[in-house]
Amino acid sequence: MSDILVHTEAGVCTLTFNRPDKKNSITAAMYGALADGLQAAQDDAAVRCVVIQGNETIFSAGNDIADFLNNPPAGADSPVFRFLRGIAQFPKPLIAAVCGPAVGVGTTMLFHCDLVYAGDNAAFSMPFVNLGLCPEAASSLLVPQMLGHHRAAEALLLGEPFMAEAALEVGLVNRVLPPMEAAGYAQTVARKLAAKPMSALVETKRLMKKNQTQQVLAVMAEEGASFGRMLGEPAAKEAFGAFMERRKPDFSKL
Numbered sequence: 179m180s181d182i183l184v185h186t187e188a189g190v191c192t193l194t195f196n197r198p199d200k201k202n203s204i205t206a207a208m209y210g211a212l213a214d215g216l217q218a219a220q221d222d223a224a225v226r227c228v229v230i231q232g233n234e235t236i237f238s239a240g241n242d243i244a245d246f247l248n249n250p251p252a253g254a255d256s257p258v259f260r261f262l263r264g265i266a267q268f269p270k271p272l273i274a275a276v277c278g279p280a281v282g283v284g285t286t287m288l289f290h291c292d293l294v295y296a297g298d299n300a301a302f303s304m305p306f307v308n309l310g311l312c313p314e315a316a317s318s319l320l321v322p323q324m325l326g327h328h329r330a331a332e333a334l335l336l337g338e339p340f341m342a343e344a345a346l347e348v349g350l351v352n353r354v355l356p357p358m359e360a361a362g363y364a365q366t367v368a369r370k371l372a373a374k375p376m377s378a379l380v381e382t383k384r385l386m387k388k389n390q391t392q393q394v395l396a397v398m399a400e401e402g403a404s405f406g407r408m409l410g411e412p413a414a415k416e417a418f419g420a421f422m423e424r425r426k427p428d429f430s431k432l
Contacts, residue, residue, distance in 0.1 A: 182211035184218075189226040189372030190365065191219040194233075201239035202232050204283065206249040209257035226372040226379070228268070229364050230287070231275040234262030234297065234357040240282030243421055250409055251402070258283075259402060262315050265290045266394050269380050271371045275299045275364035277357040279339075286315035289324065289348060292383065296342040302350065305337030308431075309421075312404045316394045319427045321354030324349055344352040 183194040195202035198416045204212075219225040232238055251258050260285055265272070265287055274288050277297030285302040288294050304321070306313050311332055313321070324332040325348045333340065345351045355363055371379065413432045420427035 180211065181205065181208050182215065184211075186219075186222075186225060188369055189224060190229060190251060190368040191215070191222075191227070192224045192229045192231065192310040192365070194231050195236075195238050197261060198233060198236060200242065201279070202284075203239040203241045203242035203245075204356075205245040206257045211263045213257060213260035213264045216268055218269060220264075220270065223376075224397075225270070226376055227271045227273065227368040227400075229273045229275060229361075229368050230291070231361050231364065232277060232279050234361075235299070237274075237276045237280040237300070238284035239279060240284050242270050247418060254398040254399070254402070259398075262287075262398055263395065266316065266398065269393065270376070271368070271379055271383065273364050273368050273371075275361040276302075276351070277360050279303070279348065282306065283315060286313070286317040286320075289315070289317060289320040293364075293367060294345075294351040295360050295367070296345060296351040296354050297360040298342050298354050299357050300342040300345065300351070301339040302341075303337060303339040304334055307335055308337045310411065310415075310429075311408050311417075312401060314401050314405055316397045316401065319394065319397045320400060321388075346371055355406050384385070 179196065183196045185192045193212060197203065206382040216228065219228050271291045272291045274291045275295050276288065277300055279301050280288065281303050282305065285304050293326045304313065304317060312318070321334060326335060329348060342351060346354050353363070413429060416429065416432065417427045
């Protein structure tokens, strides 16, 4: 069975992370499937809204580290960058249902969604610094915009998790629900949107985002260049080595 499930019904396309044994960690192949799913949904006039979800206990643990090290992003057309550009420019309403951990890109992708519904067990984290890396998905721009500088610095420099109620307080999520209800609620809202005039939805979203779309893409590209460079530097090598060896990293000389 695919690690990314794609299901379309009643005008709603649902993309589901389906790798629970690996905590829905995302491989290059999964990024490709997500990018293709978004493009197909954009091109299909019958699709009026997209929902991204995991399951009741895990949204995504972020990048699959082993796959990431074996298949690092190689240029702007790599699957991860295709997905990030796709989600940043997706013209139709985009909803996420998030339960359990949402790590790294599992959190940063949410800043590109229009509506986010979280289980009360959701835990958001962006531990890029802890891996010797920098933010991605334009999060260095979007996180300070939403959270303010001090909260963004706490989230991005410390990389520690913050829970669903904190995410609700700063506006990252629209509503917090019991985990068993989050996906169903997201589907209800998606069908409500799907019943509205598509032209009005698309134009309203375009107008809301038009002043920063090009800035988001430019920041995304700059982050990607820094991210790629930092992958080969000593801090990231120590962080990833420690992860694979199940030990605490030592950055004392870095």
